[in-house]
Amino acid sequence: MRLIIDESEVTVTAVRSQGAGGQNVNKVSSAIHLRFDIAASSLPEALKQRMLELADARITRNGVVVIKAQNHRSQDLNRMEAFSRLHELLELASHEPKPRHATRPTRSSQLQRLDTKRLRGNVKALRGGKAHDFD
Numbered sequence: 001m002r003l004i005i006d007e008s009e010v011t012v013t014a015v016r017s018q019g020a021g022g023q024n025v026n027k028v029s030s031a032i033h034l035r036f037d038i039a040a041s042s043l044p045e046a047l048k049q050r051m052l053e054l055a056d057a058r059i060t061r062n063g064v065v066v067i068k069a070q071n072h073r074s075q076d077l078n079r080m081e082a083f084s085r086l087h088e089l090l091e092l093a094s095h096e097p098k099p100r101h102a103t104r105p106t107r108s109s110q111l112q113r114l115d116t117k118r119l120r121g122n123v124k125a126l127r128g129g130k131a132h133d134f135d
Contacts, residue, residue: 005086006042011035012079031070034082038063043090051093058089065089 013033038051038059052063059065067089069082105113 005036005083005090009036009041010083010086012082014075030073030075030078031068032075032078032082034065034067034069034079034086036065036067036086038065047090047094051090054089054093056089056092058085 011034013035014029015031015033016029038048041048043051051059051065058067065086067082067085069078069085071081072078
């Protein structure tokens, strides 16, 4: 299921970012900063809550997603990459784990557990210690 984000809810800013190594000569003029406010968006409330609880460095404390893209020379490609990363983040938050139900141990696993306990007691007794020494 692909969530559709209204582009009016996303702020895309073109920035001039420094190149690798911090040289002033290599300014990347096609870098993009994408800002998406979770609280102000039209996403379902449950998804907003899961996104706010998501442990991700791109989500600020006040619930704004900031994605920076500067891998491409083209601003359009950087914009597309930033949007695809935002979609990946939404997909990650929209995945709900299946509820787990408590299961009872099988008869064979109970017997194996009891057998192991009995063997440990026998080994301790052979070593000269008490079978149930808890101090």
